[in-house]
Amino acid sequence: ETGVTQSPTHLIKTRGQQVTLRCSSQSGHNTVSWYQQALGQGPQFIFQYYREEENGRGNFPPRFSGLQFPNYSSELNVNALELDDSALYLCASSFGSSGNTIYFGEGSWLTVV
Amino acid sequence: AQSVTQLGSHVSVSEGALVLLRCNYSSSVPPYLFWYVQYPNQGLQLLLKYTTGATLVKGINGFEAEFKKSETSFHLTKPSAHMSDAAEYFCAVSFNFGNEKLTFGTGTRLTIIP
Numbered sequence: 246e247t248g249v250t251q252s253p254t255h256l257i258k259t260r261g262q263q264v265t266l267r268c269s270s271q272s273g274h275n276t277v278s279w280y281q282q283a284l285g286q287g288p289q290f291i292f293q294y295y296r297e298e299e300n301g302r303g304n305f306p307p308r309f310s311g312l313q314f315p316n317y318s319s320e321l322n323v324n325a326l327e328l329d330d331s332a333l334y335l336c337a338s339s340f341g342s343s344g345n346t347i348y349f350g351e352g353s354w355l356t357v358v
Numbered sequence: 359a360q361s362v363t364q365l366g367s368h369v370s371v372s373e374g375a376l377v378l379l380r381c382n383y384s385s386s387v388p389p390y391l392f393w394y395v396q397y398p399n400q401g402l403q404l405l406l407k408y409t410t411g412a413t414l415v416k417g418i419n420g421f422e423a424e425f426k427k428s429e430t431s432f433h434l435t436k437p438s439a440h441m442s443d444a445a446e447y448f449c450a451v452s453f454n455f456g457n458e459k460l461t462f463g464t465g466t467r468l469t470i471i472p
Binding site for chain 1: 400402403459464465
């Protein structure tokens with residue numbers, strides 16, 4: 246139990262639709278990151294939020310966007326879904342500077358048909 | 359750009375045998391190094407991490423890893439495999455001071471043979 250909760254756990258969307266995934270960080274954590282893990286691959290960094298501001302972005306198109314709220318919970322939004330967006334989306338929270346432990350949620354499985 | 363290479367996408371060992379999972383990284387600056395484990399249909403759990411200091415790092419479940427700068431390696435070992443160790447293992451690296459953006463390897467699936 247990492248204290249990071251994600252919802253929904255599974256969902257199916259149609260190509261072209263939009264999806265919102267949610268993450269509740271561990272209490273006291275002010276940094277949240279999102280990762281995409283395609284089947285059989287390692288997680289890939291999408292972006293990170295620190296105190297409600299985007300703090301870095303990986304190699305993902307603008308249709309991947311996010312928000313972090315004052316209570317440090319977070320959302321990942323994906324517009325114009327493509328089949329290749331089918332993956333496990335992982336949220337990770339931490340506090341402060343590098344070297345601190347990062348806690349991952351169990352992920353949201355997205356299937357795009 | 360930083361990268362992580364995990365040699366061997368699948369590793370099988372007998373119960374009670376030594377577990378060795380290999381990880382090499384590329385970097386021009388000192389990295390932070392991590393090993394994560396992922397059980398089926400679950401998220402990632404931190405096994406151990408190297409930030410600074412002692413190069414031999416001990417983690418949970420009897421795992422340990424040694425940071426070897428000259429070899430740019432951070433191999434994961436466990437002296438005696440247990441059936442419960444069967445899982446996917448990911449090596450990851452962070453090079454950015456002040457944040458925790460991780461670059462992951464492609465993973466190694468560990469199978470334990472009874």
